Amino acid sequence: MAPALLGLVLAAGDRAGRIVEVEAYLGADDPASHAHRGPTPRNATMFDRPGLLYVYFTYGMHWCTNVVAGPEGDGGAVLIRALAPLAGVDAMREVRPAARRDRDLCNGPAKLAQALGIDGSHDGVDLCDPDSPVRLLDDGRRPGAEPVVTTRVGISRATDRPWRWYLPDDPHVSRGRPSTVDRT
DNA sequence: CTATAGATGCCCT
DNA sequence: GGGCATCTATAGC
Numbered sequence: 001m002a003p004a005l006l007g008l009v010l011a012a013g014d015r016a017g018r019i020v021e022v023e024a025y026l027g028a029d030d031p032a033s034h035a036h037r038g039p040t041p042r043n044a045t046m047f048d049r050p051g052l053l054y055v056y057f058t059y060g061m062h063w064c065t066n067v068v069a070g071p072e073g074d075g076g077a078v079l080i081r082a083l084a085p086l087a088g089v090d091a092m093r094e095v096r097p098a099a100r101r102d103r104d105l106c107n108g109p110a111k112l113a114q115a116l117g118i119d120g121s122h123d124g125v126d127l128c129d130p131d132s133p134v135r136l137l138d139d140g141r142r143p144g145a146e147p148v149v150t151t152r153v154g155i156s157r158a159t160d161r162p163w164r165w166y167l168p169d170d171p172h173v174s175r176g177r178p179s180t181v182d183r184t
Numbered sequence: 185c186t187a188t189a190g191a192t193g194c195c196c197t
Numbered sequence: 198g199g200g201c202a203t204c205t206a207t208a209g210c
Contacts (some may be wrong), residue, residue: 023202032202042195059203060192066202079202098205110203154202176203185210197199 001069002078003147003165009137012116015091017083017106021166021173023152027075031157035075045124046075053134055123062110063119083112084172108174143167
């Protein structure tokens with residue numbers, strides 16, 4: 001499911017970007033996943049319906065954006081790690097003064113959440129509902145290249161699982177560097 | 185370009 | 198109380 005999200009559009013209000021980097025997090029079988037130890041108040045949305053938005057707070061200041069995926073109750077989700085900005089770029093620049101170049105607007109999970117104005121109030125919204133404040137869209141455009149697969153970024157457990165995918169040669173991919181790279 | 189330090193608050197053990 | 202699915206500024210090359 002995770003690589004299938006590459007190329008789709010994440011939209012919030014008038015701002016939108018194309019997904020260029022994702023990571024898969026499973027449920028009980030994935031020690032790096034918030035869902036590993038079962039449902040808690042924070043991760044409850046992960047165990048809800050696929051297609052919902054899971055938003056979590058981390059490092060005391062950052063929000064991150066996920067798409068709930070897989071069978072309901074399993075706790076699987078896909079972390080959206082980077083977007084290529086498509087619309088509302090002026091608004092993104094206003095909310096993210098730290099981004100000196102446009103390529104820094106959405107090249108990280110917390111950056112894109114801030115750029116799109118996504119926070120904890122959006123946790124659990126339906127990404128497939130046209131009336132939802134955050135939506136996942138398919139404009140028919142497909143990535144021009146096969147995704148590159150690597151291990152996941154920023155985790156300390158299950159670091160060897162090749163569950164990060166990104167579009168090669170895209171300047172909007174995050175600066176996160178995994179321990180190993182495997183081109184397939 | 186790379187490398188490093190510090191920020192910062194909440195969840196869960 | 199430990200540990201974060203991170204980011205920014207700064208220093209150095």
